[in-house]
Amino acid sequence: MSGATSATVDKKAVTQKKPFYRVLYVQVLAAIVLGIIVGWVSPELGKNEWIKAMGDGFVKLIKMVIAPIIFCTVVSGIAHISEVKKVGRVAIKALIYFEIVSTLALALGLIVGNVVQPGAGFQGQSNAAAVAGYAKQASEMRSIDFVLHVIPDTVVGAFAQGEILQVLLFAILFGFALMGLGERAHTVRAFIDDVAHAMFGVISIIVKAAPIGAFGAMAYTIGRYGPQALGNLAGLIATFYVTALLFVFVVLGLIARFAGFSIFKFLRYLKDELLIVLGTSSSESALPQMMEKLERLGCSKPVVGLVVPTGYSFNLDGTNIYMTLATLFIAQAMNVQLSFGEQLTILVVAMLTSKGASGITGAGFITLAGTLAAVRPELLPGMAIVLGIDKFMSECRALTNLCGNGVACVVVAWWEGELDREKLRVGLERDIDPTDFETAVAEGRGI
Numbered sequence: 001m002s003g004a005t006s007a008t009v010d011k012k013a014v015t016q017k018k019p020f021y022r023v024l025y026v027q028v029l030a031a032i033v034l035g036i037i038v039g040w041v042s043p044e045l046g047k048n049e050w051i052k053a054m055g056d057g058f059v060k061l062i063k064m065v066i067a068p069i070i071f072c073t074v075v076s077g078i079a080h081i082s083e084v085k086k087v088g089r090v091a092i093k094a095l096i097y098f099e100i101v102s103t104l105a106l107a108l109g110l111i112v113g114n115v116v117q118p119g120a121g122f123q124g125q126s127n128a129a130a131v132a133g134y135a136k137q138a139s140e141m142r143s144i145d146f147v148l149h150v151i152p153d154t155v156v157g158a159f160a161q162g163e164i165l166q167v168l169l170f171a172i173l174f175g176f177a178l179m180g181l182g183e184r185a186h187t188v189r190a191f192i193d194d195v196a197h198a199m200f201g202v203i204s205i206i207v208k209a210a211p212i213g214a215f216g217a218m219a220y221t222i223g224r225y226g227p228q229a230l231g232n233l234a235g236l237i238a239t240f241y242v243t244a245l246l247f248v249f250v251v252l253g254l255i256a257r258f259a260g261f262s263i264f265k266f267l268r269y270l271k272d273e274l275l276i277v278l279g280t281s282s283s284e285s286a287l288p289q290m291m292e293k294l295e296r297l298g299c300s301k302p303v304v305g306l307v308v309p310t311g312y313s314f315n316l317d318g319t320n321i322y323m324t325l326a327t328l329f330i331a332q333a334m335n336v337q338l339s340f341g342e343q344l345t346i347l348v349v350a351m352l353t354s355k356g357a358s359g360i361t362g363a364g365f366i367t368l369a370g371t372l373a374a375v376r377p378e379l380l381p382g383m384a385i386v387l388g389i390d391k392f393m394s395e396c397r398a399l400t401n402l403c404g405n406g407v408a409c410v411v412v413a414w415w416e417g418e419l420d421r422e423k424l425r426v427g428l429e430r431d432i433d434p435t436d437f438e439t440a441v442a443e444g445r446g447i
Contacts, residue, residue, distance in 0.1 A: 024210060028275040031211035032218050035279075039222025046223020054216020055280055061206045062285045065199055067159045069288045070309050071171045072196035077302035078175025079189045086416075087172070087302065094307045094412050098315040099351075101404065104251055105317040106347045108243060109324030114343075118239045118325075119332030168309050203288045207276070214279025221392075236329050236386065240393050243321055244400045252407045259414045260421070263407070265428040269293065270406055274399060283398040283405075287312065290406060298423030299413040307412050311405035318400025322393060323350045323368050330372070330382035338376070346375050 039046035078087055150165045152158035158166035178185040253263040267274065270293065273286035287308070294304050327346055331338050338346070350371045372379045413419040 024207065025272045025275050027211040028214050028272070028279055031215035032275070032279050035215040035218030036222050038215075039219040039224075043223040046219040048220075048223075051216050051223070052220040055213050055218075055220060056216075058206075058209055058213025058216070059280050059282050059285050061209065062203075062282075062288065063162050065202055065206070066164065066284060066287055067162050067167045069196065069199045069203070069291065070164060070167050070305070071159075071174075072192050072199060073291060073301060074168060074171035074305035074309070075175040075178065076189065076192050076196060077300070077305040078172065079178035079185060079192070087176075087306070090303055090306050090412065090416055090418075091310070093415050094310055094408065095314065097408055097412055097415075098311065101251070101255070101317060101408070102315060102320050102351060103347070105247055105320035105404075106324050106350055108247055108251065109321040110328065110343055110347060112239060112243045112246075113325045113328030113332075116239050117328075117332055118235045119329035164309050165313055171305075200288070200292050203292070207272075207289060210272075210276050210279070213285075214276065217280050236326075237392055239329075240322060240325055241396050243325060244318060244396050247317060247321060248400060248403050252403060255411060256407055259411045261410065261424060261428060266406065266410070267403065269297065269428055269430075270402070273402065277398045277402050278395055283312070283402045286402060290402065294406065294409050296423070297410065297427040298420030299409050300416075300418035303413040303416060303418050304409055307409045308405055311408050312401075315405055315408055316397075316401050317404035318397035320350065321400065322397050323371055326368055326386055327371060327375075327379070329386065330379050331376070334379060334382045336376065336379060342375060346371060349375055 035046075038051075045051065149163075150169055152163065152166035152170065155170050158170060178188060248267075249263060256263040256266060270290065273290050273293070276286045277283050291304050291308050294308065295301060324346060327350075328338070328343075368383065372383065410419065410424070
């Protein structure tokens, strides 16, 4: 009976397509364009606090459900595993993958920065006071503080503050505890599975407001900084965007091809999430629905639950590219020569600082300060050169981070033998609107 129902749903999904104006990514794209127009034509309206609240409110709505979704997904995934070693194996493979790909991202930023030299001949003024706050935060970052911060003071506090790594730690421990209880934990496991279904239903409702959030965020950004800010340092912005595209389509593309899928079809599959991130400048705004889509694409629940949340702290490919490229730009703009050895040091230091600032607001800029402070402190005042356009590079950082974590999940699932090839093939050929909750429930949402 359930098979007949599923077949009926699939047939309807194929034959009854939505009108284009009701498709989420079309609405978000239109909202972004409208937001740019409003911010450009009427900056005062764009800077209105209620316009800003549209974007901030949508991101807060998404963040509201991230912690419970991660908890339910991780606990459910681990609790249904009978082999303890499997969880550790997935985690180790994920970390190995993260380190390799992160290093490639950092190296690509260095190579492009040396070849293009976007900061050469730059004439401008820098204001050390403008970056004093970021430099102070960077100087206070220590590895031991980061490790201790992963351990929450209280379980409730981790959920209340939305600390992803803290929630992830507790979820792993709780999942292992349920695994140890065996059949006695059946009721709890079923309850957590049902809560996960309900939370994904909440997400399906919330993402219907994505066009409103994208409009507000884009209108405020253009109204606040002005379109001319895009032209002040267009060379660096263009270089960064091109480098990020090279990374996504060449580096991630080759990795995807090796794992047996097309990066172009994969990005098309995630187009709704990519547009939401573009509109809100926050990769977290697409985290829950991306986890759901990856499960429906054939990745097992344990792999999705462990790899994706961890990747948001340890696999920031866009941020890595930004750090090495921006460091070289500042050095070139300030006419400071960096030796090959110093550039290798930048790569190593950036690898560490990119982990230490996860979850911090303005993490990309703070980690840049931490890298400069560790390698060449005299370059810190030059951060003011890129401060004004950092906002316009944050979208690209977030998009690249999202793409990197999505590919990482599929690759680790394939590596672990937890990837359903048939689901992957069928999923990449289909259009899935994350607002179609009824259809998703009928299909089981991969849970």
